[in-house]
Amino acid sequence: MQKRTLPLAILATAALGLTACAGGGTAGGDTVDGKGQTLNVWIMQGTNPDSEKFFSEVGDDFKKETGATLKVEYVQWADAHDRFVTSIAGGTTPDVAETGTTWTAEFADAGALAPIGDLVDKAGLSKDLVKGLVQSGTYDGEMYGMPWYAGVRSIIYRTDVFDELGLKAPTNWDEIVADVAAIKAAKPDMIPFPVPGDAEFDTYPWLWGAGGEISEKQGDKWVSQIASDKSRAGLQWWTDLALKHNSSSAGATTWKETDVMDNFLQGNVAMAVMGSWTPATIDQKAPDLKGKFAAIPIPGQKDGISPSVLGGSHLSMFETAKNKDLAFKFIELMTTGKYAKQWADETGYFPGQTSLLDEAVKSDDPLVQPFAKQMVDGGASVPVTPKFGAVQAKKTTNAMIQAILSGAKSVDEATTDAAKEMDSIMNGK
Template identity: 50%
Template sequence: MKRRVIAAGIAMTLGLTATACGSDDSGDKAKDNSTDSAVDGTGKTLTVWIMEGTNPDAKPFFKEAAAAFKKQTGASIKVEYQQWASAQKKFTTAIEGGKDQVPDVAEVGTTWVPQFAETGALVDVTGKVKESGLSEDLVEGLQDAGTLDGKQYGMPWYAGVRSIVYRKDVFAKHDLEPPTTWKELQAVAKTLKEKEPKMVAFPVAGGAEMFAAPFVWGAGGELAVEEGGQWKSAINSADAVKGLEFYTGLATKDKVSPAKVNTWTEKEVGDAWNKGQIAMAVGGNWTPKAIMEGNPDLKGKLGAVPIPGPDGGLSKSFLGGSYLSTFQTDQKDLAWEFVKMLTTGEFAAKWAEQTNYFPGQNSELQKVAAQKDPLVEPFAKQMLEAGATVPKTKSYGEIQASKVIPRMVQSILTGKASVQEAADKAAREMDDIFAKDK
């Protein structure tokens, strides 16, 4: 049996009805528990690892959270900020060093949870979640991302999804409409290349794995499938290759993306946005806010639409985010209280507002969606109708760390391999890594 891990349940989550949280009082319980703790942490200090860059106001946020936690439990918080690029290796090294090396609480990317959980480093909090009345108020797809064999390893903190961000003013200048099919995307990008030669019409960023993935999914392909309990690459299937041909063809054939973009990461695309060099690009729901902070002149000039499907509808896009997980230290109960405080109620809402990500609670997510923000609604629609995630196995973390997909895309963009050749090579590399996970 083949299994594709999809962000199921998001449609119910964003239904914008009161019944989405269930008919019991679980939502109210979730809101109250941030101020109710039976754990005495007087004289104790929790070490907390947080990824740097998600929240530009992270230090004031954690100063406020630490003060609230001190009042609630008597414990202090020591926050250590980590870089996304090096965090996975740092976690792995710390886990190998034992409980004295790992943090008490850490922000863990959803794609890392399986890897860390299978080492025994993360605490199973399934019972804690249920006892706190939180089970019915968690975004189902996010809750599932951190659950293995029925055990939940932390709390969903925030989530994001990628759609298309574009310059409304540039589109209006040339009487262009946001694309609703792949053919329209291609035509609009070619027009932008012709009319705005100093801008990058649509960056085909070779270093951004999640820019390519929607076109694989949109064509009906998969990154990998599970057969009989074993994962196997599907990146070289006919459908996946069709999606890759369209995406890379925008650069190799239509020339809407210059050669300098071949190795760009998502961060480098963001830097180009801030310099006013991008006309249209794949971007996350956090992207518009970051762009306007980096270039205030673009305030009011940005628009967003879901990533279109080949002939209409939507292409699936990666739904991911972060968990707050507790590690196997001597302060597990105290650590859980901090996780619960940050991922529910007041602090969950503040984090979502400051980062422009979606919160992990149904009740808080409904509030965000109900605001009808034109730079939020398209991403909510993408999340509603077309959210996907990567294979839920520790092996995929190694595949990402090895940059298998970016290297595949870059080899196509530079002409070193055809799409099929590059996909076949990537598939072999993925299968070699999956084979270790038997």
């Protein structure tokens, strides 16, 4: 396994000696008069099964504290990037929105976001924020994204199925293949390990695990590494899992991560790459599976851990916000203290405030600790550049995987085409 350097690897120790704000929203010591005003906020849908209840409580406290009404609109992740781009072009952005960590720099580069660094400093929060999330929320020396939460993908598997078949959780890639074969033979109607074609973050662990890379900055240019020998080897293994080892299904060629989740909830999947936020959803939506699944870090090719994308979200303030003090008061309320911890507890994500994160990292919960280990020892980052959001919007990686899974292209052909498209987008051609 290739050892990767990740800014967030410091998160296990960064929290020492820091304390959280007791309730959030008052750390700066200033009050904001928002009486009669409405704060418009966009939040991504599906992250928290109890979002409406959660934001109802937040809205009540926000009104008590500021006099303003909180109006939350929920946006599907799949549609969010295009909707942001359209709203930026039309000047119809919300006051505050959840922005994925790969989008914040892009929207800042477009001039749509308001800098918040001075407000963060004034509130006394600068030293208690996860540095990796601060880094991805900073563009051209200015902070535009307030760390809210972070998550990582590992493997969730059905312990009841593994126990029934006398299998152990895999510790390397060969063991994954062996487990797939055993499950397929004993349970032909079950999908042992889906390979979704429309889920780029499920793809990168295998590319990285083989020693490959997505793209590298060389001088003033980005050069795609997705067609390198090591990257191709990882992608070949991942797609062969479906094409040669029958771990997946033909339908999974177009699956998103939500489709993987839906099929797991229905009992159709034995193991899959899933996020640290998913156990809470499984418990809520499929109570019959409670106690029948567990998590492990994504195994390395031979041993250790394969890196996984450590992503998450910021809360960002838009330049169109009429009352920026009010907007930041909401951001502060959400990302510190009570509500930051409650959001993390309800979703399975890790908080963006280091004093709260320390508690999560030390957890002995079997559905938390493996993700925490993945996050600390096997976390990785996609290229930090405003252009990578455009690569994602183009679905360059997903189109590559789908072409391989459908048989339209070989791994060499698909990666060559993807590398050309990625270079063109990343270098603004």
